[in-house]
Each structure stands twice: as C-alpha cells, then as structure tokens.
Amino acid sequence: MFHKLPSLNSIRAFEASARLGSFKAAAIELNVTPTAISHQIRALEDELNIRLFERKTRKVMLTSEGKILAETAYQSLHGLLTKINDLKKFPNDLTVSTTNSFATKWLVPNLNLFQSLNPDINIQIRGEDDIVDIENDRRFDLAIRYGDPSQLSHKNPLISCALFTESFSLYATPNYWHTHLKEKQPIQFFATQWKNPILAPLDLDEQLLKKFPHAKVQYFNDENFTVQAALSGQGVALLGKISAEHSVKNSWLICGEDDYSLQILGHDYYLVIPQRVAHLPSVKVFKQWLLEMMQHKKITPH
CATH class of the missing domain: 3.40.190.10 (Periplasmic binding protein-like II)
Incomplete structure (x- = not known):
C-alpha cells in the first residue's frame, strides 16, 4: 500500500526545510549537512517530477505545489510524533530553552533541588537570548521567557503559564x-x-x-x-x-x-509549553516545581 511513497528521510528533510525556510537550518535541526538536505530535496523533486522550491541566493521559497505538500507533510509528521509520544510511558529527557541571564542566575543554581526530587528526569538547559520556535523546533521541549505572554503567536497554539512578575x-x-x-x-x-x-x-x-x-x-x-x-x-x-x-x-x-x-x-517570566508535549508527565512535574519555587518558596515580591 505504501511502497510508492518517497522515503521518510526525504519527507523529513523537505518538511524541515519548508518550515524553517532554509536548507542550512533544516540540516542543523536534523543533524546532517546542508549538502545532504539539498540532495534529499532534489531526489524528492525528481521522484515526484515537480519543483518544490525556488532557490534564491540566501534562501529558498516554496512553489505552489511545495506549499501543498509542506502542509500535508507537517500534519502527517506531527500526528505521527504525537502518537509515538503517547505510547511512551515516561519520557525522561527535557530540554529547556531560556535566556542566558535566567539560566545563569536562577535556574542552574536551583536545578539540583529539582534533580534531587526527580532523579529519573534528565534536564538539559539551553541558554540563548533569541526566541526559538518552540512549537516546531524539536530540539526544545519547553521555554522560559521574559516579556509579555500576550504577544505569543497564535498560529500554532502554545500553552503559557505565568511564573513571576x-x-x-x-x-x-x-x-x-x-x-x-x-x-x-x-x-x-x-x-x-x-x-x-x-x-x-x-x-x-x-x-x-x-x-x-x-x-x-x-x-x-x-x-x-x-x-x-x-x-x-x-x-x-x-x-x-x-x-x-x-x-x-x-x-x-x-x-x-x-x-x-x-x-x-x-x-513577566512565563513558561511556554507546546501542545505536542503538554501531556507528558515529566513536563507536568517540571511545571509544578517551577510554580512552587517561584510563587511559594524561593521567590517572593519585595
């Protein structure tokens, strides 16, 4: 039934390139070289006998056919990932994106408290001041941001939780x-x-x-x-x-x-949770710990 479908690798390369608008960015997300991404896209175009991208000097743009396939590819891969996560009993790895200042001055100094309470959850902290596309960038599970949560984009629904003013x-x-x-x-x-x-x-x-x-x-x-x-x-x-x-x-x-x-x-400091991981027990545990630390235990207003 599915033997006529293109390879999953080429679909993943295409979806990432379409979503991020760049072969280079897709290569970083998928941990391959930009040349490998380019070859995957070219092979997919040859197999389908259609042009999916307009190649510009510093960026790529989807053709009308590419836009149609990109939407279908995203929905299919997103649905597959959601079901796979549902089948996992208790994913133990969480990668949290936050600002360098918050990571250095608060989160890392207090992280040992969380780890002592939840030794089975492995948390990786990524400090960066640029806002990441938390809904689509699979390198991250959660984000702690500083600003106005009402400015969140509603294109891809995100769950935001105020932590501290x-x-x-x-x-x-x-x-x-x-x-x-x-x-x-x-x-x-x-x-x-x-x-x-x-x-x-x-x-x-x-x-x-x-x-x-x-x-x-x-x-x-x-x-x-x-x-x-x-x-x-x-x-x-x-x-x-x-x-x-x-x-x-x-x-x-x-x-x-x-x-x-x-x-x-x-x-406000606020926690951003993508819909794709909101149901995970590890995410719920980390969210609850943050709320308790910042609202009841460690941080109180002047």
Whole structure:
C-alpha cells in the first residue's frame, strides 16, 4: 500500500526545510549537512517530477505545489510524533530553552533541588537570548521567557503559564554601600539595555535623575555583565529580583534602603509549553516545581 511513497528521510528533510525556510537550518535541526538536505530535496523533486522550491541566493521559497505538500507533510509528521509520544510511558529527557541571564542566575543554581526530587528526569538547559520556535523546533521541549505572554503567536497554539512578575531594585556590595553612605562619594550606576527590542526599556536615567541628579549610568547589553559590575564593587546595579537572588542569599549584594531604594516593575517570566508535549508527565512535574519555587518558596515580591 505504501511502497510508492518517497522515503521518510526525504519527507523529513523537505518538511524541515519548508518550515524553517532554509536548507542550512533544516540540516542543523536534523543533524546532517546542508549538502545532504539539498540532495534529499532534489531526489524528492525528481521522484515526484515537480519543483518544490525556488532557490534564491540566501534562501529558498516554496512553489505552489511545495506549499501543498509542506502542509500535508507537517500534519502527517506531527500526528505521527504525537502518537509515538503517547505510547511512551515516561519520557525522561527535557530540554529547556531560556535566556542566558535566567539560566545563569536562577535556574542552574536551583536545578539540583529539582534533580534531587526527580532523579529519573534528565534536564538539559539551553541558554540563548533569541526566541526559538518552540512549537516546531524539536530540539526544545519547553521555554522560559521574559516579556509579555500576550504577544505569543497564535498560529500554532502554545500553552503559557505565568511564573513571576519581575521587579527591579538597586543592589551593591555591603562595602560599596558603606563607603558611599559614609564618605558621600559620587555614585556609579549600572543597568542593562535589552537585546530584545520588544521589551520596554527600564528608563533608568529618568528614574535616577529624580533622586540622584549627579548620577552616572553605564549600560551593558547583558544582565550578567551588570551583575558582575556590582559584585566587583564598582558601583550600584539595577537588577531584577531573580537575577540578584543568588548573590543576595550569599550576602554578596544587598538591596538599597531609605534614600537609595528604587523599585521598577518589569515584565513577566512565563513558561511556554507546546501542545505536542503538554501531556507528558515529566513536563507536568517540571511545571509544578517551577510554580512552587517561584510563587511559594524561593521567590517572593519585595
């Protein structure tokens, strides 16, 4: 019955190329070379005797016939993957995508708590500031993002779960606070300019000039750098509560008080779950752990 169908490898290569719009991106997802993808697509076109892609200099575009086949291929492979996942009793591997800052400052330091409670679940953390296509990119199972969850695309339904509304305050080493308060030295501030243009800026200059007319502000494009500037005793950093939590818990940084207090409400941290994995027990366990850690145990608003 199915002996006339093209090979599954060629269908997978075509579907990935069509979805990602690139032979190179498809090669990365399928862990093969771009040349192998190109050969698979060419063989499929020869077998079907139709042209599936228009080859451009730096991208490929589906033909009208290619669009029809791409939709069918996606639905078929997605349905097959869903049924295979349903047959698995308890998939133990989870790959979580999140920002470098959240991974470094909160998730990795707390991950041993999750592993001690769930030793059979193997979690891989992928830190990257670019938003991944979590619904279609099979390298990832979950994503923890920072921003406005209402901006999620509804083209492919995703489940979002609010974790925590961030708040920003001023943090510095105990020695820096003591020196500045005692000797009234000029104060140096550090803050972060988001790489993601969707995120609203912190407007630190406006906030600080109201309280500190002679303030000097230096910006970094990564919150990890902002944290390190404060930890090295160079000045006062405007940090999110989650980014500062580990340093505060170890008494490396303390929050400003009285005249040096400043609080700004930020965006939400939220968990994104693709429909294709929402039913998995390991996903449900990780989601529940995050909610308990961030809402009831470890993270509480100022």
